[in-house]
Amino acid sequence: MQDVSLGNVFRFTWQAAILWAVYRGSCWFVEAVGLPLPGNVVGVVTLFTLLCLGVVKLEHVSHAADFLLRHLVFFFVPITVGLMDWGAVFKEYWLELSTAVVVSSLLPFWLVGALTQWLHRRGKPCDI
Amino acid sequence: MRHLTTPLLVALTLAAYVLLRKLYLRRPHPLLNVVVLSAAVVGAVLMGLNMPYADYIPARDIMTFLLGPATVGLAVPLYRHRGLLRLYALPILASVGLGALTAMLTAGAIAKYSGLPREVVMSILPKGVSIPFAVEIARMYDGVPPLATAFVVATGTLGSLVGAVFLRRVGIRNPVARGLALGTVSHAQGTAAALEEGEEQGSMAGLALILAGVFTAVFAPLAVWILGGP
Numbered sequence: 001m002q003d004v005s006l007g008n009v010f011r012f013t014w015q016a017a018i019l020w021a022v023y024r025g026s027c028w029f030v031e032a033v034g035l036p037l038p039g040n041v042v043g044v045v046t047l048f049t050l051l052c053l054g055v056v057k058l059e060h061v062s063h064a065a066d067f068l069l070r071h072l073v074f075f076f077v078p079i080t081v082g083l084m085d086w087g088a089v090f091k092e093y094w095l096e097l098s099t100a101v102v103v104s105s106l107l108p109f110w111l112v113g114a115l116t117q118w119l120h121r122r123g124k125p126c127d128i
Numbered sequence: 129m130r131h132l133t134t135p136l137l138v139a140l141t142l143a144a145y146v147l148l149r150k151l152y153l154r155r156p157h158p159l160l161n162v163v164v165l166s167a168a169v170v171g172a173v174l175m176g177l178n179m180p181y182a183d184y185i186p187a188r189d190i191m192t193f194l195l196g197p198a199t200v201g202l203a204v205p206l207y208r209h210r211g212l213l214r215l216y217a218l219p220i221l222a223s224v225g226l227g228a229l230t231a232m233l234t235a236g237a238i239a240k241y242s243g244l245p246r247e248v249v250m251s252i253l254p255k256g257v258s259i260p261f262a263v264e265i266a267r268m269y270d271g272v273p274p275l276a277t278a279f280v281v282a283t284g285t286l287g288s289l290v291g292a293v294f295l296r297r298v299g300i301r302n303p304v305a306r307g308l309a310l311g312t313v314s315h316a317q318g319t320a321a322a323l324e325e326g327e328e329q330g331s332m333a334g335l336a337l338i339l340a341g342v343f344t345a346v347f348a349p350l351a352v353w354i355l356g357g358p
Contacts, residue, residue: 019197026200038264040199041345044338047203058207065201068194073163073316074145075195076259078188080167080281081141082274084174085181089248089275096242100252101282104235105313108256109291112227112309112336113300119219120302 008063015064018056022047137170137187144169158288158317163259164281199260202338209335216304216332223305224336227312228343231256232351235279240355247272253351254344255279258315261341265348280315287314288321307332312340 026046027039035042050056090097144166152162174184206213213220232253239249250271254262259277266276291310300306303326310318311333319337323330 016194016197019200020194023196023200027196036268036349037345038261038268040196040260040264041342043196043200044203044206045342047200048206051203051207052210058204061201062204065198065204068198068201069205072198072258072260074142075192075198076163076277077141077145077166077170078184078191079259079263079273080163080277081170081174081184081188082181082272083167083278084171086272086275086278089245090278093242093244093248096239096244097248097252097279097282099242100235100238101255101279101286103238104231104255105283105286105291106294107234108227108231108313109287109294109309110298110300111230112223112312113295113298113302113305115226116219116223116305116308117300117302119222120304 012064012067015061016068018061019047019064019068022050133183134186134190137184138190140173141166141170141187141191158285158321161281161285161317163277195260199258202258202341205334206338209331212331213335219304220308220332220335220339223308224312224339225343225347227309228256228340229347229351231313232344232347233354236351236355246270248275249355250352251275252279253348255283256313256315257341257344258337261345265345269348269352281317284314284317287318291318292321292325303328304332308336311336315340 023040023043026043029035030037030039030042047056047061051058051061145162148160148162148165148169152160170184174181235252235255236249239252244252247270250269251266251273252275253269253271254265254276257265257280259280262276262280263273265271266273287310291314292306295306295309300309306325307322307329310322310329314321315337319330319333322333
């Protein structure tokens with residue numbers, strides 16, 4: 001279990017506030033410029049850039065980020081509950097949907113693996 | 129009683145998550161999916177109480193308030209692994225980009241040409257990326273967020289069950305290549321499987337899952353256009 005002292009709660013809160021500010025800022029930017037990208041994707045790229053530039057230090061966000069990422073799947077539960085309205089689609093199209101999922105997983109599995117291996121063989125084979 | 133509904137639904141969701149997560153940590157298995165099982169418990173209770181999903185929406189909005197900031201936090205592991213990112217820049221960018229585009233196009237094309245409704249096709253496009261990205265990408269093109277999560281989880285479960293065996297079958301033995309493939313195709317669930325193979329596979333998968341989200345978002349307009357306009 002994690003230590004839930006007052007100091008930790010305080011640290012989590014202001015670190016989460018930094019993450020929240022980057023997220024809201026990115027969403028605002030996407031909307032203002034009309035970029036066809038989700039705000040959270042731009043947010044990841046923005047925070048990564050800020051970390052690389054040293055504007056934000058790792059220890060300014062890592063405590064909150066690590067905690068939130070450990071429980072990231074929790075946020076998916078309430079979204080997935082929405083499936084209760086979609087049972088009919090799965091009943092009607094289960095074969096088509098399964099085919100789509102299987103084919104679109106196996107083909108890229110092979111492509112990603114084969115391309116990486118090929119690039120490696122051409123480069124420095126001793127790397128790995 | 130009415131004003132207590134939302135807090136009670138939040139408590140129910142939290143309890144289901146905490147208990148199933150405990151169970152999973154004790155006996156980890158790809159089929160013991162914490163998201164799906166917790167959602168099934170909550171959904172069953174709602175149906176048992178004859179409550180429509182609309183009644184659950186206030187509770188959902190409270191619980192997902194921190195999802196955006198949490199997702200932005202993915203920059204932290206990306207930054208911690210920036211050394212690997214620099215070392216393998218070309219294979220990472222080329223393979224993850226190709227993989228993300230192929231996954232989107234094959235899934236979308238099969239769904240479209242088997243006559244599925246358009247909102248379902250748009251929900252299956254981002255099925256290879258982490259749920260927060262998939263939900264937002266689906267939403268941008270009139271897909272349905274819960275459907276998108278279902279396809280993401282299905283892909284992740286498939287990848288973590290058969291990914292490692294399939295890659296060996298087709299002769300992919302290089303640990304960097306295996307990690308990238310598992311992370312690109314089957315996001316966090318594939319990353320968990322990659323971590324079981326080794327640390328190098330795990331780190332590469334972790335990088336790939338984040339970059340696949342970025343690439344899928346960037347390529348989504350192209351895929352939607354190829355599959356027949358918005």
